[in-house]
Amino acid sequence: MSVEAERTPLPFLWLSGAVFATGIICLALSWAFFPPAFTLPLLLVIVGAALSELFAFSFPIFSVSMAYPLAMSAALLGGPTAACLVAAVSSVSPSDIRRRRPLSIILFNVGQLLLSTALGGWFYVLLGGRTLGVGAVYQPLVSSDFPAALVGMLAAAVACSAVNLVATSLGVSTYQSRDFRQVFSDAAAFVPTQIPLAFVGFLMAQVMAINAFALPLFIFPLVISQQLYQRYTGLKEAYVDTVRSLVAALEEKDPYTRGHSERVATYATAIGASMRLDSKSLERLEYAALLHDLGKLALPRELLTKQDRLNLAELALMREHPANAARMIERIPPLRELAVLVTQHHERFDGAGYPLGIGGESIHVLARVLAVADSYDAMTTDRAYRPALTHQCAVAELIAGAGSQFDPDVVRTFIAAGIGCRDLPEGLPLRGPASVFVLDEGGV
Amino acid sequence: MCELFPLVQAPLFAMNTAEFTTVAVSLVALTVLVDAFDISLPRGDALGVGGALVAASIVLLGTPIAVVVGVACSVTAELLRRRRPDGRLVAASITRAAAASAGWFAYSIARSSDIRLAPVAVVALVAGAYLATEIVVLQVQAARHSHRKFGRLLRGNAGRQTPLLLAQVSASVLVVLTFSEMRVWSLIPVAALLLLMRQSYALLLDMRETYRMTTEVLVEAAEGQDRRREGHSDRTATIARRIAMRLGLGASEVERISYAALLHDVDAIGESGSGESDDHAVSGELGRSSELFTVSHLFCDVAPVLRVCDGLGSGVATASDATLLAAMVVALASDADCSTHPEVRDAHNGDLVRRVSPLVPATEKARAVAAAIELGYKIPAVS
Numbered sequence: 001m002s003v004e005a006e007r008t009p010l011p012f013l014w015l016s017g018a019v020f021a022t023g024i025i026c027l028a029l030s031w032a033f034f035p036p037a038f039t040l041p042l043l044l045v046i047v048g049a050a051l052s053e054l055f056a057f058s059f060p061i062f063s064v065s066m067a068y069p070l071a072m073s074a075a076l077l078g079g080p081t082a083a084c085l086v087a088a089v090s091s092v093s094p095s096d097i098r099r100r101r102p103l104s105i106i107l108f109n110v111g112q113l114l115l116s117t118a119l120g121g122w123f124y125v126l127l128g129g130r131t132l133g134v135g136a137v138y139q140p141l142v143s144s145d146f147p148a149a150l151v152g153m154l155a156a157a158v159a160c161s162a163v164n165l166v167a168t169s170l171g172v173s174t175y176q177s178r179d180f181r182q183v184f185s186d187a188a189a190f191v192p193t194q195i196p197l198a199f200v201g202f203l204m205a206q207v208m209a210i211n212a213f214a215l216p217l218f219i220f221p222l223v224i225s226q227q228l229y230q231r232y233t234g235l236k237e238a239y240v241d242t243v244r245s246l247v248a249a250l251e252e253k254d255p256y257t258r259g260h261s262e263r264v265a266t267y268a269t270a271i272g273a274s275m276r277l278d279s280k281s282l283e284r285l286e287y288a289a290l291l292h293d294l295g296k297l298a299l300p301r302e303l304l305t306k307q308d309r310l311n312l313a314e315l316a317l318m319r320e321h322p323a324n325a326a327r328m329i330e331r332i333p334p335l336r337e338l339a340v341l342v343t344q345h346h347e348r349f350d351g352a353g354y355p356l357g358i359g360g361e362s363i364h365v366l367a368r369v370l371a372v373a374d375s376y377d378a379m380t381t382d383r384a385y386r387p388a389l390t391h392q393c394a395v396a397e398l399i400a401g402a403g404s405q406f407d408p409d410v411v412r413t414f415i416a417a418g419i420g421c422r423d424l425p426e427g428l429p430l431r432g433p434a435s436v437f438v439l440d441e442g443g444v
Numbered sequence: 445m446c447e448l449f450p451l452v453q454a455p456l457f458a459m460n461t462a463e464f465t466t467v468a469v470s471l472v473a474l475t476v477l478v479d480a481f482d483i484s485l486p487r488g489d490a491l492g493v494g495g496a497l498v499a500a501s502i503v504l505l506g507t508p509i510a511v512v513v514g515v516a517c518s519v520t521a522e523l524l525r526r527r528r529p530d531g532r533l534v535a536a537s538i539t540r541a542a543a544a545s546a547g548w549f550a551y552s553i554a555r556s557s558d559i560r561l562a563p564v565a566v567v568a569l570v571a572g573a574y575l576a577t578e579i580v581v582l583q584v585q586a587a588r589h590s591h592r593k594f595g596r597l598l599r600g601n602a603g604r605q606t607p608l609l610l611a612q613v614s615a616s617v618l619v620v621l622t623f624s625e626m627r628v629w630s631l632i633p634v635a636a637l638l639l640l641m642r643q644s645y646a647l648l649l650d651m652r653e654t655y656r657m658t659t660e661v662l663v664e665a666a667e668g669q670d671r672r673r674e675g676h677s678d679r680t681a682t683i684a685r686r687i688a689m690r691l692g693l694g695a696s697e698v699e700r701i702s703y704a705a706l707l708h709d710v711d712a713i714g715e716s717g718s719g720e721s722d723d724h725a726v727s728g729e730l731g732r733s734s735e736l737f738t739v740s741h742l743f744c745d746v747a748p749v750l751r752v753c754d755g756l757g758s759g760v761a762t763a764s765d766a767t768l769l770a771a772m773v774v775a776l777a778s779d780a781d782c783s784t785h786p787e788v789r790d791a792h793n794g795d796l797v798r799r800v801s802p803l804v805p806a807t808e809k810a811r812a813v814a815a816a817i818e819l820g821y822k823i824p825a826v827s
Contacts, residue, residue, distance in 0.1 A: 140622075140625045140626075141625060141626055141629075142625050142626065143625075143626060143627040143628070143629060146626070146629045147629075149629075150629065150632065193640070193643070195636075196636040196637070196639055196640045196643075197640065199632070199633040199636035199637075200633065200636060200637050200640065202633055203618065203622065203633035203634065203636075203637065206622055206625070206626065206633075207618065207621060207622065210621060210622065210624075210625060211621070214564075214617075214618075214621055217614040217617055217618055217621075218614070219614075220607055220610045220611035220614050221611040221614055221615060221637050221638075221640070221641055223607075224607050224608060224611050224641060224644070225640050225641050225643075225644045226644075228641075228644035228645050228647070228648050229644045229647065229648075231648050232644065232647040232648040232651050235648070235651040235652070235655065236651055239651070239654070239655065239658075242655065242658070242659075243658060243662075246658070246659065246662045246663075247662065249710050250662060250665070250666045250710065294661075294662070294665050295665075297665040297666045297668060297669060299668075299669070300669065301669060325665075328661050328664070328665055329661070331657060331661050332654060332657045332658050332661055333654065333657070334650075334654050335658075
């Protein structure tokens, strides 16, 4: 994995320099103990690594390429130095040059890849693994080299992946001023895929040592895996857009609900980001917000647009919508965990909400965020029974409800973050009991 | 046949009893591991990756032990997945037994031949025979299950699965290539390679199912506003899928038509929720479903079909014959459902066939109508 970003803060400059220097030292030490023999197989691996960067696939904060198994392959062929050389060649890609990536990022990536592959190579040899190169000749692994070679391979894969993960997370968190643990947990999801990739690299080395002409056998398996994974990530990234499209389409026909779920998602994720929730929680919040009113789609239009007070039967029907939405969402396996959020988004902090009547910390924190976002949007948009309130009035209502209807911490975060400030027509005067907090220019 | 070549063949590599047992146990364990996360689907357009190891076992263990091992692995994996035997267990066992038998046959021919084939050539032949038989048997089962024509199904799915088949043949060859040096240890990195392929494929299939489920749930939720429409989109999608399969269209086209059928009425859901009969329900007023799905990446190839269904002339000018055919199929499916559910016709946004039919070329129209009639659906008179 390597870092992708746009600006260059000073702490990152220092980090980049330190990592690059450490990587060069590792390369020098490895060269002293394992001088590389530039044989045809090793050169093929190096060229392959350089070309593989053309087919790397990118994620929001980092990219992954097929150079990783080639680096492991080089570690088996020629030890840590060979692995470092492959890593160094693959760390600068054509896209880096095309996009004029800052030098600090390039140096950081070179350094951390040198460091991780060197350590991986050293773990392999120190735990009993034999390199295949003996001068200019390669001797493939035989059964007597096992299980030491297997232990070495596993250790190399784990060490390389672990160092790469930590270094990349440190780089991204420093560069983007983000929480290290959050970046680490995002990136860690890809580590399990890297372990089998490492073994594929070792297999490639073994095949090269036996018969280099057999290397094309790896084309189909690796190309297929990469293409399938790229299609999967493409679909995954488009999924939230698809859900937005579908929800927007279904809300389109009603002027009172049009765009509601989208706005609630915006407010909820803004609150979540201010609360420094991890990316997984933010994603759950976004989906839950988009789908929280799914249950209302099934209600009669007359009920949703009624101007008068709802009677008891209508109120009971309306209060079924969170549970209805949860039942629908539970049918979509990846979204099942959102059912609890959708169910609880109308619960009150004092326990007087619906449908479960739970309160306080019993309500999921994300549901408490959703409640504030949902209520704020409901107050600041026109409804059948009243016009929209101003932002100031809506905030006053949130403050009035803090502790009773809403979680006070969430309300405080909402106000402090300045979420939802926009030009709205003048609305009704303040209603409700005296505020718990005092609102001034500086926030709460 | 026994005079031509002996059916019982020895393993390709000489092994003592201890090593043979170790290899056999390892092959069983790894094959069950890979099979336990099988990704094959009843419609036959996705294959598992365990076949590579079974094909390698034919060569490493000799026959007929390998056939028994292969079937046993399949049964074990299926039981681990489903916890109880069912129809799929029988189908999977038949598939594995047939494929292993074909591999056995190929191995016998290769070993008995006067041409001394290299071990990698032998295993490539065996893996090719095994996998080719596996895909044929899977298509036979899928054709029976979905009432589709076997020949078209095989052509479509075999073409799509060719890269995966070649990858599995490569994996089998890698086992044999490295076995001479690494012996039983060669199975581990090859199994890792297969698991990597399987993982990538499984993620993609899961994501596609998630998309489908999400679309179905949301459309169903919206239909709740008007009880007359309840289930219409889902039934239309089912009918449209059947007509599309009957036409012999490829899996991706069938999926596109299915999504278009699910979404064809989204713009109209809820507009006539009052329960009264609307004037525009018979006027053929233009729809707007296509406008609502221009943003989503997934629906970018569905939107052209919806534009034709909406009766938008601009959509027809740039539409391909495939898109026009797809729109005709959706229209026929929608009207076929309306004919069996009269309450839907009252709430429906116009007669879709009447709106779409003038826009579709005669040949495509005739094909779609013929397929619908063959399946026994009642459709309106089409000009």
